[in-house]
Amino acid sequence: MFTLKDTYLQYSFQKNNFLRAGYYTVPFGLSSAYSSAKKEYMDEPEGNVYQVGRRLGVMHTIYNKPFWGQYGVFADNSALTKSTDKSGRQGYTLAARGVWRPIMTQDYGFHVGFSWNRVQAEATSKGKHAAIAYNKRYLTVVDKTVATGLTLTDARWENKFTAEFQGIYRNFQLSSQYYWSHIAREDGNSYDTDGFYVSARGIIVNPGNYKYNFAGSGVDNPSNNNLELMLGYGYLNLRDGDAYAKNQAAIAAGMPSVDLSKAGRMSDISAGLSYFLNKHVTFRLNYHYVTVKNFDLEKKNVNVLQARVQYMF
Secondary structure (H helix, E strand, O other), rough: OOOOOOOOEEEEEEEEEEEEEEEEEEEOHHHOOHHHHHOOOOOOOOHHOOOEEEEEEEEEEEEEOOOEHHHHHHOOOHOOOOOOOOOOOOOOEEEEEEEEEEEEEOOEEEEEEEEEEEEEEEEOOOOOOOOEEEEEEEEOOOOOOOOEEEOOOOEEEEEEEEEEEEEEEEEEEEEEEEEEEEEEEEHOOEEEEEEEEEEEEEEEEEEOOOOEEEOOOEEEOOOOOOOOOOEEEEEEEOHHHHHHHHHHHHHOOOOOOOOOOOOOEEEEEEEEEEEEEEOOOOEEEEEEEEEEOOOOOOOEEEEEEEEEEEEOO
């Protein structure tokens, strides 16, 4: 199936000040600044399940050397394929990301950032309640099995935040994000979750400096014939103990409830190698040791080994 990605019109007031309208990634933290071709993980870290992804919207970006900012408003994906008489209530997302980089030279530097998304829940279909859902697989695009997941069919809106750090010292870099989500539900209920990841990377063959991308507030791929080693840890907590207890009480009383059986905690320890042959071809090998414990299931440990050849054009 062929689909268009990052299709938009852009008007530049200046090189570092522009307005964009179209279909592209909603800003939400460091990971939203990278395409899959520039990430150390083949699938997103657990915590980045909160990333909204691509949406239809309008966004403004402005930056200079120490500061970078981006904000916009976006429609949900159903706006592209369904009218409201078929989809039910359509949601929206308000988004903003700000980055401060007090030190950034050719050899070293760091930035810190903060992002916010306000998500208005959308209906799954006409006549249905609005819903917010999160599902995370076992860090692989091949196996579609859901490791842990959450679907709140009584959701009203969500506020979510992420704090980020990106540090570079020559051929070494460290990146991390913390995520927190608060979902408001019907009848005054709420559901809180969070996540985290940290990743350390270094160029171990033909060492050269990582290059910071001021326009996107991210880091570009290494140069030709560079071999990169990555070590990381990720964590996702989709369990809200108070909300779960209230839901179980509702089930016992025969009142409306939601299915929380797949909501749980997921963590992984990861290692990876990436060989950048040239600006077009990259070879990747990732290993993950994943641990999952859902509300109603026994703890499960899974080993994941992935290999990929990426061609960028």
